[in-house]
Amino acid sequence: MNNKYIDLINQTFDFPQEEFKVDNSKNLHFHDIDMMKLVEEYGTPLKFTYLPKISENIQKAKEMFKRTMRKHKYKGKYHYCYCTKSSHFKHVLDEALTNDIHIETSSAFDINIVENLKKEGKITDKTYILCNGFKRDEYISNIQKLINNGHKNCIPIIDNYEEIGLLTNGVRRKMNIGIRIASEEEPKFEFYTSRLGIGYKNIVDFYRREIKENNKVNLKMLHFFINTGIKDNAYYWNELNKCLKVYINLKRICPSLDSLNIGGGFPIKNSLAFDYDYEYMIDEIISQIQNACEEAEVQIPHIFTEFGSYTVGESGGAIYKVLYQKKQNDRENWNMINSSFITTLPDSWAINKRFILLPLNRWNDVYERVLLGGLTCDSDDYYNSEQHINAVYLPTYKEDKPLYLGFFNTGAYQESIGGYGGLQHCLIPQPKHIIISKNNEQKLEFKVFKEKQTAKDFLKILGYE
Structure with missing residues (x-):
């Protein structure tokens, strides 16, 4: 038997x-x-x-995006970001940063880690620091300090209407910002719309009202995040399509907007039966972005991804x-x-x-x-x-x-x-x-x-x- x-x-x-x-x-x-x-x-x-598994997954993703962009003759650049909230340990960041990547933060103390890494030479002013999360006092002041000390590639992602005023109040130079889209949650979720970010229908008006004539900020990025991650289902593709419509409408009136940040992340292996076609998903994402932009006759964006669990989970x-x-x-x-x-x-x-x-x-x-x-x-x-x-x-x-x-x-x-x-x-x-x-x-x-x-x-x- x-x-x-x-x-x-x-x-x-x-x-x-x-x-x-x-x-x-x-x-x-x-x-x-x-x-x-x-x-x-x-x-x-x-x-x-x-x-070693951390570097292996980073290089795997970077190579897949590189191949796909070459295949579609996609003219934008790709930037891999690591979400520090997945694991803040120094040995994790040290390993991840050997692969020429960037960082996404979510709270005040994250910036203290960034400053520590800069002192050690692990990151430079050219490293993108994308600051997500709901920002108040200490987080705001830490971001301002980082920007005032010359970190030009620090990009606060605006989560609510008040944050621009809070950030610019103490920044001595013009800064780049992003806007987070408040995506709709899955139908089975307890809430209809994510508590994070600004609604699809409100973003263009928000730009015209608070950003367009504001000489202290420069809108560079639109941040799209799906809580359940990047999955091949109708919900994900529908939300991506809505995001692209917002990007196109914004790009037409905002020349400085040149980047799309795809949050949510890839799934990791949770069973010996795990089956996920990373290559297909990347190909489909790049293809949809390119087709939508070409059809609307707007410039395609640089692509940022924020992979946390995918980076460190399997290690x-x-x-x-x-x-x-x-x-x-x-x-x-x-x-x-x-x-x-x-x-x-x-x-x-x-x-x-x-x-x-x-x-x-x-x-x-x-x-x-x-x-x-x-x-x-x-x-x-x-x-x-x-x-x-x-x-x-x-x-x-x-x-x-x-x-x-x-x-x-x-x-x-x-x-x-x-x-x-x-x-x-x-x-x-x-x-x-x-x-x-x-x-x-x-x-x-x-x-x-x-x-x-x-x-x-x-x-x-x-x-x-």
Whole structure:
């Protein structure tokens, strides 16, 4: 009978895959990293960041846009931006910036990170800094400081009617700005229109009223953002079409407008069955932009993209050990992990997000259907299904043969949403975090970024020490 875990995977998916394979011992390798050796060296629970994947995805996107623009003889330029909110860690920014990219910010402290990177020579005044988000006092003053100190490619993206006045009040030079379009949300969403940006129908009037005769600002960019990301569905193409109509109408009366910022981002692999045609989507986007502009006889825009999860998501992972199995009734077997999903993978319970889940060892063993439980006393601290199926199947629990699990492509948002280094639910500590990189000889290097939180760390935060 084909009842081993490796049989299940081979029957269900195309396997091995580019980043996943198993060795002769039936242990999992991720980007040629032996996951069980990682466990033996650093223990569990464990978080890791595989830096080379960041550069790989950036270069992949840049190359696809380059090929597509060449194919369509598109005369505009392409600029890749990284959304820092996906992961603010220095090792992430340092790796991403080796690929000649730009930055999108969303709050005041982002600008402090930008200034730090400038001091280190990681970015220059030529690096585009696109400032998104709802802007007040500290964020405004930090943007003004950056512009006043000579950063000409800092472009605040106007989110509401008051921001132009707030920004220009303290800026000593004419500055470039963008306008964010308040797109309509998906029909199933709780709200009809995004709370961010300015409505489609109001933008041209807003330009005439506040920008056209304003000698302190120069409208350079229109920012189009879809919360659900770049997807091949009627909703996305309809919103893009409406955006292009706004761009065309604005371009006819605003010669300085020369850039279109396509926010929202590409999806990342969330299952071994993941199938997304990046090349097709880029081709279709570029084609639609070019056709619309040529038909309207207006100059095509330079293209900016803001990729956050796509940049960093597939570089991260989390490793756990199954401590014990609880048989709660005749159908439910609970495998208890040695950490908490609420602490380490908050999106898995907060928005029911699913990641790639694979065992690190025992692929030759018989499998069973299980539920995964975290260590907190919260009933929401569980993981019960994978992206492709409403269940979790893993090698059968055996007390004398420990089972280790890996959650992959967890590199975006989980640390910041989980409150990295701070208080955690039920005081379940943050696990040890290691960084995996490659040296000049392309050999793997491992570095402990942060040790597992201790009781002393928590007591200090709580005021006991």
